[in-house]
Amino acid sequence: MKGIVFTVFIEYAEATFGGLVSEQMISSCDLSTGGAYTAVGTYDHREIVQMIVKLSELTDREVPELLKSFGFHLFGKLSAGYPELIANVNDSFELVSIIENHIHVEVRKLYPDASLPSFSHEFTGPDELHLLYESERGLADLAEGLLMGCFDHFGEEVVLEREDLSPGDGTRVAFKMRRVPG
Ligand code: HEM
Known part of the structure; x- marks a missing residue:
């Protein structure tokens, strides 16, 4: 890491x-x-x-609570540290939808030895987004904190639900997000 x-x-x-x-x-x-x-x-x-x-x-x-709160903090530091990566992004769902094919791709260019998770997403409605997190490091709590930091960054209210699809080790977790129109 x-x-x-x-x-x-x-x-x-x-x-x-x-x-x-x-x-x-x-x-x-x-x-x-x-x-x-x-x-x-x-x-x-x-x-x-x-x-x-x-x-x-x-x-x-609790460990999960600490990981989430650290993830929230980390999003602020990463977005401030790499402003060019999110410069043209208008809202949280847009950002979440480009983590895999843009943000982490650029991270990999900067740090070829980065260990990144894999994400796939699907819009299920104008204000509904599903995201699947997969990583052998099992840092789904960190991912959840980063997502909460992202919603906060854009000043949006988003209801987040999650389902652990792995045997309880956080290596494969589905997030369902519903944006509350402001
Ligand atoms: C909501 C947005 C984001 C999510 C959910 C997310 C998720 C994650 C997670 C969970 C990890 C830990 C590695 C793993 O689980 O295997 C990670 C690593 C990382 N992410 Fe992201 N990320 C997001 C945005 C960003 C942004 C904006 C940057 C800006 C540069 C970034 C840069 C990195 C870096 C540098 C690492 C460390 C890679 C390593 O340790 O080798 N991420 N990301």
Whole structure:
């Protein structure tokens, strides 16, 4: 997993739970870098999972809740960090529909070693979009948080439902989104 996700995660932990908690989280995990990630490096994604599990113990929050809240935060950082990737996008459903064939394609050009999930989508009505997330890393909670961050970015109200199609490990998850016209 790319270092940018790690650096934003550590920033998120610090900003949300304070420097002490974030230091405790780092020092009690077995990390290849000792917690010193660089944005352009690539690291084992299990290190971020290890840190989230530790953060959950330290803060008494559930892991899925932490992943979603981190995903929400991450969307803001990614969209601000790569403004050209979403410059001509007008609404959240348009953005969601171009993740697979545009956004993550550009990410792959920037970082050829990126480990990206696979998405397929279908519009089932003018205000209804279905999205299928597939990834062996099982980060559907992170995907859900990113989606919520995306709706927030465009100031839209979207009702999100999800169904885990995998044996409970979040590797294949269907999201159904219904936009509440504003
Ligand atoms: C709602 C929009 C988006 C969703 C749902 C989404 C979803 C995801 C998920 C779930 C991952 C984790 C990898 C995995 O699950 O296998 C990921 C990785 C990533 N995404 Fe997206 N993404 C979105 C938008 C963006 C945007 C706007 C950028 C801007 C550059 C971006 C850049 C990246 C990068 C750099 C990674 C890390 C790749 C790696 O770790 O090797 N994504 N994305």
